[in-house]
Amino acid sequence: MDRYLILKDGTVFKGVAIGADGTVIGEAVFTTAMCGYLLTLTDPSYYGQLVTQTFPLIGNYGIVEQDAESDRSHLFGYIVREEETKGSNSRKDCEIDEFLKRNNVVGIAGIDTRALTRKIRNSGVMNAMITDDLKDLPKKLAAIKKYRVTRAVEETTCDSIRVVNEPDAQHKYKVVLYDFGAKNNIERLLIRYGCNVVRVPAHTTAEQVLQLKPDGIMLSNGGGDPSDNTEIIAELKKLNEHNIPTFGICLGHQLLALSHGASTVKLKYGHRGANQPVKDVMTGRTYITSQNHGYAVKADSVASDVATVRYINANDKTVEGLDYVKVPAFSVQFHPEACGGPKDTEYLFGRFIKLMEAYHA
Numbered sequence: 001m002d003r004y005l006i007l008k009d010g011t012v013f014k015g016v017a018i019g020a021d022g023t024v025i026g027e028a029v030f031t032t033a034m035c036g037y038l039l040t041l042t043d044p045s046y047y048g049q050l051v052t053q054t055f056p057l058i059g060n061y062g063i064v065e066q067d068a069e070s071d072r073s074h075l076f077g078y079i080v081r082e083e084e085t086k087g088s089n090s091r092k093d094c095e096i097d098e099f100l101k102r103n104n105v106v107g108i109a110g111i112d113t114r115a116l117t118r119k120i121r122n123s124g125v126m127n128a129m130i131t132d133d134l135k136d137l138p139k140k141l142a143a144i145k146k147y148r149v150t151r152a153v154e155e156t157t158c159d160s161i162r163v164v165n166e167p168d169a170q171h172k173y174k175v176v177l178y179d180f181g182a183k184n185n186i187e188r189l190l191i192r193y194g195c196n197v198v199r200v201p202a203h204t205t206a207e208q209v210l211q212l213k214p215d216g217i218m219l220s221n222g223g224g225d226p227s228d229n230t231e232i233i234a235e236l237k238k239l240n241e242h243n244i245p246t247f248g249i250c251l252g253h254q255l256l257a258l259s260h261g262a263s264t265v266k267l268k269y270g271h272r273g274a275n276q277p278v279k280d281v282m283t284g285r286t287y288i289t290s291q292n293h294g295y296a297v298k299a300d301s302v303a304s305d306v307a308t309v310r311y312i313n314a315n316d317k318t319v320e321g322l323d324y325v326k327v328p329a330f331s332v333q334f335h336p337e338a339c340g341g342p343k344d345t346e347y348l349f350g351r352f353i354k355l356m357e358a359y360h361a
Helices: 037-041 096-102 113-123 137-146 152-156 184-192 206-211 230-240 251-259 347-360
Strands: 002-007 012-019 024-031 049-053 077-080 106-109 126-131 173-179 195-201 216-219 246-249 264-280 286-297 307-313 319-324 329-332
Touching: 002 106, 002 137, 012 077, 012 096, 024 077, 024 113, 024 264, 024 286, 037 049, 037 096, 049 113, 077 113, 077 126, 106 126, 126 137, 173 184, 173 347, 184 195, 184 347, 206 230, 216 251, 216 347, 230 251, 246 251, 246 347, 251 264, 251 286, 251 319, 251 329, 264 319, 286 319, 329 347
Parallel strands: 024 049, 049 077, 077 106, 173 195, 173 216, 216 246, 246 329
Antiparallel strands: 002 012, 002 126, 012 106, 024 126, 264 286, 264 307, 307 319, 319 329
């Protein structure tokens, strides 16, 4: 069946239908990751977006549920050049089309994803619609133009406080994992590095966190505009006063910066993929990282007596990480927990452990 992608500027791409039936509006973005499409499909940070895979063949190893980053798909639409209908993998649970249907993800295949990616790179991220017909196009364009990603954190956070693993001799540091749309691998790596993890919803107050008596606080990834989360930022401001070791990733990095008086800006087309070069300005070393975000902390909004810029994007020089001066905290825009790779920056979890060790020294 024919299906169409309509961009905000009126451009129409014709393809074929995959996934669920229906019409959906979202923010059209692209990811340059060459593998790990299931991780993209289940990353809560993609909430509200129509995700374009620049790699041309998707579905070639099917869906392996065990590798998912959350319990369902959170993106609104899926755009691919070619869908492989018979994945080859001994661990496969189902095909990608079945997964999309089960998760109510409307998709389109068979379009020129190179042309779409070039348009987004040149014009910037733009709203779009995936639909089965072009009737009432002016009305559709009006609806597309009005769209804005909202409630991303509220729709992707967990429902209640949950103790992930009990403390023992190997897991002695209690870490509160603020779930703003957390990827499961953050949880897994914290446990591997010796932490007793308590996962809490995004709306958890500072007082509730303090009652848990954490040795450290992890601020997770998530979607949407970071500045929308005013209540969360207010609670983080309270927690900052208690000098608890804190590690922020992606949205967590942005929210921590906002709680310290910095500001954020929307990027033209964001950083999404597994090949983003990041430079550590302290050591001069460059790492290849996995990223998924459309906003960045403004470098000139970070006061020198609050934090120093530790990492920058080697391509556009945007802020990729901050080291805080007066509190035991640091944060990064990229994903050191990247599942599917690259794993170059996983060492940051060890740095977090050392912060907690010093906290108890």
